[in-house]
């Protein structure tokens with residue numbers, strides 16, 4: 001049974017599923033759409049079709065006397081639901097840190113969904129509640145800015161409750177409230193409201209729903225999630241969920257009746273851009289055009305069933321308006337551009353505020369796509385000096401802070417990132433230009449298709465807007481952005497290691513390291529031994545590999561424990577042969593390698609300290625990307641836009657060591673997950689999602705608060721010292737910090753110190769004066785070289801003369817001199833070679849020099865000699881013989897190779913060539 005059958009099933013019993021008390025009270029009639037056969041509820045006797053086939057009747061004539069801009073539409077909604085006993089919850093981040101399967105929050109209900117095992121569970125922080133949830137979606141990018149109502153970022157008002165928990169209610173009250181919101185809150189007349197029967201299917205749960213419309217515009221959808229399971233095997237949920245989602249953009253739009261929803265939802269932003277760019281304004285044309293677009297874009301009665309693309313519609317509308325298509329496009333295009341960039345920058349404001357970075361990987365990909373799209377549009381319309389993206393971000397924040405005050409805290413961060421990305425984009429234009437040039441010159445007759453364009457974007461960052469600007473393509477294919485987004489929307493789940501058989505029936509291991517982290521000796525009962533290699537105990541103090549922390553080692557009785565892992569809730573100790581393997585039921589004594597555990601624990605806790613230090617030193621976009629902690633060192637990968645400067649590394653290091661010296665207590669407490677999220681925010685998920693309803697919160701005195709299952713010191717002072725030994729940008733948007741802590745840091749410093757001491761000794765200096773001594777040694781070396789060159793000039797004459805005399809007289813008239821030299825270097829042979837061919841014009845001078853693992857080849861040919869054989873040819877052939885390559889010109893050639901065993905052959909070959 002699919003969605004259609006399910007809808008038919010629910011609609012076959014409207015009394016049970018769809019009829020709510022409001023319909024009786026108000027006299028709503030149930031009707032079947034004459035065009036698409038959907039069922040709907042209306043007060044209008046004459047009406048016989050559902051709102052899907054209705055023109056937007058509110059543009060220019062809104063069905064209410066209230067005029068609510070975006071923020072005020074929310075204020076009105078908030079007031080209404082608060083007066084009706086709903087708790088108003090602050091929005092959740094748009095970056096969905098609590099779900100592994102999503103990069104971004106795509107609907108209000110996602111806020112309250114947690115995945116436990118394979119199941120989605122609902123966790124509501126209040127009941128009932130309402131939330132103004134910003135959502136990001138990248139599946140409709142090409143309609144954004146063009147259709148009048150599509151966005152990459154929009155606010156979904158979520159009215160949510162658990163029907164079976166205290167404070168909860170079910171469909172009668174839900175629809176009463178929504179109807180009240182529309183009529184009293186927004187002031188829409190009851191006759192203008194239509195409810196349409198529909199179904200909703202989610203992961204592991206589904207239900208029926210009533211969508212509500214006014215004058216053809218869908219405003220919201222109240223979903224009654226009553227069943228769990230799938231459509232073929234389901235039962236009523238013990239905690240039924242009301243999930244009403246309404247578009248705040250729609251609420252505002254219906255009261256304002258502007259040509260597009262963009263005109264009223266970005267506050268003053270659109271108006272300012274129209275002014276700044278000097279865009280032509282004619283409200284009548286705008287209204288007519290967007291009215292037609294909105295109607296025709298959705299027209300499902302068009303016959304073929306395929307939805308119309310906006311470009312096709314344009315020519316149709318131009319005809320209807322009796323103007324040329326060019327005229328219409330010229331008028332509409334700047335508006336489309338303004339709407340598009342307004343949307344894109346607003347989305348970026350939220351995403352960056354919530355810690356995301358535009359990049360080439362993961363969720364950051366789509367952020368870079370829309371930012372580059374906005375920048376290309378600005379460039380294409382010649383606006384790049386009029387509008388700066390960071391100024392647009394400020395306009396958005398100025399307007400939205402009444403509703404989302406937290407944006408103010410991230411104003412500078414957002415500007416920093418946008419500036420940086422804009423300058424990266426303008427730097428990349430040089431490369432884009434050269435790609436464009438080669439496309440133009442190759443002038444393939446075939447048009448570039450969507451796949452070609454995607455390849456160009458992925459490999460060279462060339463956006464289709466740029467190609468349009470260059471006149472290489474006429475327009476951006478309507479599926480380009482959608483296809484691109486599809487390539488980068490799903491998260492990849494990590495793969496599990498190979499399971500050990502026969503553990504499913506075992507009880508969960510009691511984890512002594514959580515009861516008391518200081519336990520190093522313990523007794524336990526053997527539950528099972530697998531393949532004489534794995535021991536399972538009823539309890540253990542061995543920390544298993546997990547969360548980037550390396551496992552403990554030690555002993556069980558006299559057997560070595562070399563690896564510890566956790567499989568589901570069972571801890572598995574891998575042992576190495578040698579001792580007597582204990583029997584089942586036997587009580588054994590376990591010993592954890594204390595020194596190893598302590599060192600790992602220090603590195604682990606240092607990761608927390610460094611993570612927060614990095615965020616404080618660099619910016620709020622810094623999150624832990626991954627981490628690894630061993631005995632001897634730790635590694636922390638953080639999200640950051642650029643490679644770190646030496647100064648930044650120092651700053652992080654200073655801050656981390658300050659936190660260590662402050663000796664803050666490390667407080668570990670278990671919380672209900674929902675409470676922890678509310679109290680500490682989603683920052684706790686630095687190490688990823690926690691798949692249990694309880695979370696262990698590691699709190700370094702408010703400095704760093706994370707959900708973490710690892711082992712930690714009791715106070716930061718125990719870490720002693722942390723030293724970053726290396727920082728490296730390992731991928732776009734991710735920087736790796738390698739560090740040492742505690743005794744490992746001391747050893748590292750000592751090692752550096754002794755290296756320094758040995759350098760000083762070699763220089764005949766002290767450690768304090770090593771830099772001066774080094775500089776002096778460099779100067780001395782330079783001076784020695786100069787002296788040598790001067791000496792060479794003096795002696796080169798007599799040496800060259802004797803070389804000419806020693807050279808072999810060949811029949812070809814060439815005088816060949818060859819030498820293999822393990823002592824003297826290039827400087828010497830170049831000076832001598834030059835002098836020798838000056839003296840003897842028939843001379844060919846070939847020197848093979850021993851250099852490290854290889855051989856260097858130098859060839860000179862005198863003026864007469866090089867008419868017979870070129871220096872470059874000899875260099876090439878000899879180097880080839882030595883397993884390398886060479887080249888040069890007639891007079892001078894050079895090269896080299898690695899095969900020292902072929903020196904003789906190489907010299908013989910040279911003689912052959914010269915003959």
Ligand SMILES: [Zn+2]
Pocket residue numbers: 033034035036037038049050051052053
């Ligand atoms: Zn219909």
Ligand SMILES: [Zn+2]
Pocket residue numbers: 604605608698708709710711712
């Ligand atoms: Zn930790």
